[in-house]
Amino acid sequence: MTHDIQGFHHTGIVVRDLDALERTYASLGFTLSPRSRHLLNERPGEPPVPGCTANRCALFGGAYIELLGIVDDSAPDPWHTRAMVDQHEGFRLLNFDTGDAEAANRRLTAAGLRTSGVLDLERDVDTEDGIRTMRARAVHLDPRSTPEGYVGIAQHLTREYVHQARYLRHPNGARALEAVLIVVDDAEFDAVVSRYAAVVQASPARRGHLTVVEMRDGRLEIIRSSDVERALPGEPVPAASYPAAMTVAVDDVAAARTLVEDNGTATRTVDGGFFVSARDAGGAGLTFVAR
Template sequence: MSHDIDHLHHVGHVVRDMAGGLELYRRLGFRISPPAYPMLSRSQGEPPRPFGAGNTHADFPRSFVELVSCVDDDDPDRLPANAKRIPLQAPPEHLARITESIRSTVAKIAACAARFQGLHILVLKTADADAAARRLSAEGVGHGGVITIRRPVDTASGTQMEPVRLVELDSDAPGAGQVPEGRLAVAENSPAALLAAQPHLEHPNGAVDLVESVLCVAQADLPEVERRYEKYLGRPARAEGPARVFDLDGSRITLVADGDLGTILPGERAPALPAFVAYAVAVRDVGVARKLLEENGFPLKVSAAGDLFVPADAALGAAILFRESRRNAI
């Protein structure tokens, strides 16, 4: 049976201090480029200033991990070294609308950071956003319709602003759904040629793909959340120990009750409920990843499934699993 959701597109890690987040990810062995910050003139004639939120990615051939942090309104020019400043061009008559849209987005990110520092974003991948939107509507899932946003993508010839068509499930648009665990969306696949042109696909830890997102919920809410995700993904879950697992094409989404989280990820506790608590990346050689992490001073644990992971309290609120790539076993 074919499905319109075929993989994880990305997860988003919201941090309060971008410089600290960059240092963490580099110590974890991810090759991550300087963050991009939108620049906008607050009024006609004013010079552009950093505005909204900055982000960067640990990119893989078909997915990525996003690192996000809000601009400090009290000191908007205090950015990490080598930050990329992306001017936003807008006709004067559209400036107020664009500014308000960015403010709304940043307010959501700031609320996430205030709730807890960690994972607040899950975006699913589709080949056809229109088809996914139609199916979601037929399933009774509220959403904001297909919209187009732009994200910076590094290539050998410089940064390109890639248009991305997506469906927000946590949109403020009329009829949109409310997703208490964070921002949830469905995004179209990026052009393969553009993704292949990215210069930062080789990571010292050997990471090659984003392969799992773990959502922790209250025990009493697990059946309802499972039903929601069945509608989002267009498929049922299967049992795996105390967890419920939705299998995608080479990746998965795991739901687990708060009382069972420590069973699958020893020592972990959810910072709030519901919450995205962990993600997994596939690596070429888990032994290489282990050596790098140990040399960089990270405490390491092993999941119930045998995956190496860095605990959330050592990784700015997100447990990060390192799993041997299945492609290496073929």
């Protein structure tokens, strides 16, 4: 079997106030790429147009965490981000990495999943050689079929403009996005697990109260909403199903924890590391573990 998905491409935290989210992630010890405005198209074959969103990213060389905000309410919204934040802000986006968006789209469509088709994305980025245009392709699953969040497949066409070496060193020692935890309503749980297994072409395995889907690079953890208090005690519950947390690997857990706490954010101890509440991280719980 040919696996066109190898791991995470990026996760996304979506808000209206990008300035505040940037300050939060800088205080947590992440180096952020410069702010970049999006050029997007709504349908395959249409030319990308300047959208209402911009981003900054915490980059790890493989996957990245995107901080996405509304920066111009008067601009077009081809990817319907305003409707997303109107529902609720926070951890909303999950994209898997592919080297061939067309092949991934054909496979997903053949498996009975409704998709957007292959869409184009561009944004200008600052490089050490001047401004260059980052280009990517994306396939979105129909959000009506993914109540837990906005799920897609993305392909870098100019990876070198995104994962620039100067942005890969983080004061907190972050090195990789290791896992994403999704909370799923009990009634939808089996169907959601089966869908993700089909999307990434991997068999789910039970690990305690988690169901885990392992990829070559990273793992997806899925938990029933009735069990969520065991994994995320006291955490916000923004919807019946939702992406809840990420696991970030760092060089030195103790040093990362000291930095985060010295910058004014509370932490709690978890197996292998420490945890920052979604209340203090833009709507995404963050677990820091040693690499």
